[in-house]
Amino acid sequence: MIYSDLFFWLFGGLIPLGITAYMVARSKALGTEQDGSRLHSLPGYYGWYAVIWLAMPAMLSGLLFSFIHMFGVFSIPAPMLLGTMFTIGGLGLWYGLSHIKADFRAREKVEKVTTGLLIVSASISILTTLGIVLSVVFESINFFQVISFWDFITGTKWEPDTAFLIGAGRDTAGMAPPAFGAVPIFAGTFMITTIAMFVAVPVGLxxxxxxxxxxxxxxxxxxxxxxxxxxxxxxxxxGFFAAITISPMIVNAAHALGLQADYTNALAPGLIMGVMIIPFVSSLSDDVIKAVPQGLRDGSMALGTTKAETIRHIVLPAAMPGIVAAFLLATSRAIGETMIVVMAAGLRPNLTANPLEGITTVTVKIVEALTGDQEFDSAFTQSAFALGFVLLLITLILNIVSNIVVRKFKQRYD
Structure with a gap:
């Protein structure tokens, strides 16, 4: 047996043992009640109390030995470890069954453990988010020690080729220094996102x-x-549909109007991305609109307003917090899209206001910087973390603005 099989056998054994422990503890509690004593808690709580004392010691001991093995402190054979965990679980089950009495407050104990598990789950989510943010921030600091933050967010040229050569140890004599101006990249991101939202918001809503x-x-x-x-x-x-069908249609339509259009343009991925995120807007908005109390509609129409006026003046303001949340989710989805942009918009960091020209986005450049054989500590690779850091700030600003809007429109219905 190897360690990769350990957890399979552990959980495969704990599930039937847990079911058995639940049934035994529940039967013991019912037997206590039949003797004339009234149980403090429902019989099921006594069963879950026994399951907790069986599973938690076994799992915690397994995690402890796994961490010890991971850090190389010492290692024991997997069969011995599995036997140790089941032995500890059996002792825990014996301890749990010994507490099952009529006056034992099993419900309170089980609820405390449940609350603790919920706190641990919430803490894992928070710590994971914190870890992601810190990893991006620390790598961004390394990048900004080489490239000025102000030059990064205000520069209009993105030409990191020399940085790649420097990271590869090649001679760059006579070559222009690398330029990391992120304005064209963020401008392309905002242009495609704006086009997508112009499609998704009205159609979805x-x-x-x-x-x-x-x-x-x-x-x-x-x-x-x-x-x-x-x-x-x-x-x-x-992406295939945008590149093969929509882009040629846009080019032909532009030529018919006397305009010049590239086959890799911003309009095609923006339109297709808008179609892609329509469900995010429509489904969430539908749920929040449906959740508006029917009494508000009935009261409005009883005062003589039409159905359209009721929707415009009563239903939509009441559902506005959820609708704004749907818009924000759709915007985040559009900002984070990569494949459609790569296939239909191209890779050129072009600062332009013309949606018929080829552009690129932040996520595309992040993927480009983190793929290939370049050195990880080069400025070109670390620019991906800087782009992610700025994008994180933009997302934070969007969340703050959305919270302000939600707070403005939020109403309470008692």
């Missing part, structure tokens, strides 16, 4: 209003799953 306020129950049951299919299509398929 109007779809949500129709499904929640006008469509019949049967029609809503058919339309909503069909609309949500868009969210399940792989982004590479959207």
């Amino acid at each position: 109007f779809s949500a209003i129709y499904m929640s306020e006008y469509a019949s129950h049967a029609a809503r049951g058919r339309l909503k799953p069909m609309l949500e299919i868009l969210a399940g299509i792989p982004t590479v398929v959207y």
Whole structure:
């Protein structure tokens, strides 16, 4: 037996043992009640108390030995470790069964353990987020020690080729110094995101209003799953569609109007990305609009307002916090998209306001900087962390703005 099989056998053995412990403890509690004593808690709580004392000591001991083995302190054979864990679990089960009495407060003990598990889960989420932020910040600091932060966020030229050569140890005599101006990259990101939101927001919101306020129950049951299919299509398929179908159509339409358009342009991925994130807007908006109390609609229409006026003046303001959250989720999804941009918009960091020209985005440049054979500590590679850091700040600002909007429109209905 190897350590990769250890957890399989551990959990495979704990599940039937846990079921057995639950049934034995529950039967013992019921037997105590049949003797004339009234149980303090429901019988199920006594069963879960026994399961906790079986599973938690075994799992904690397994994790402890795993960490000791990971850090190379000492190592014991896997079968011996498995036997030790089950022995500890059996002792814990014996200890738990010995506490099962009529006056034992099993519910309080189980709820305390449940609360502790919830706190641990929340702490893991918070610590993971903190770890992600710190990893990006520390690597960004290394980058900004070489490249000025001000030059990075205000520069209009992104030409890091020389930095790649420096990181590879090649001679760069006579070559221009590397330029890490991120303005063209963020401008391309915002342009494609804006185009996508111009498509997704009206279509998604109007779809949500129709499904929640006008469509019949049967029609809503058919339309909503069909609309949500868009969210399940792989982004590479959207990229193929944008590059092969939409981009040539845009080029032909531009030529018919006497305009010049590149086959890798910002308009095609923006339009397709907008179609891709329609379900994020429509599904969430539909749920929050549907959650508005029916009494508000009835009261508004009883005062003589039309259905459209009720939706505009009552329903939408009441659902505005959820709608704003849907818009923010869709925006984050658009900002983080990579494959569609690579296939339809190109890789050129072009500072332009013309959506018919090729551009690139932050996520594309991050992928480009972190792939290949370049040195990890080179400025070119670390620029990916700097781009991620600035993008993190932008996302934070978006969250702050959305919270302000939510706070402004939030209403309480008692």
